[in-house]
């Protein structure tokens with residue numbers, strides 16, 4: 001599955017990076033960047049955790 005970050009909503013809290021550092025990296029501009037486009041099965045739970053923790057609800061799976 002793919003995951004995306006709505007950069008208009010993201011405020012750079014980096015909760016996503018804490019939950020799934022293999023997938024998310026917050027850049028110097030404080031806007032989260034998705035590192036991995038296609039999330040492997042073993043990282044899905046970490047991404048789900050990042051989605052729950054994001055205070056801006058800026059992360060979503062792409063159907």
Ligand code: SF4
Pocket residue numbers: 005009010011012013014015016017024026031032053054055056057058059
């Ligand atoms: S947790 Fe949400 S608001 Fe914070 S950097 Fe990640 S995507 Fe952006």
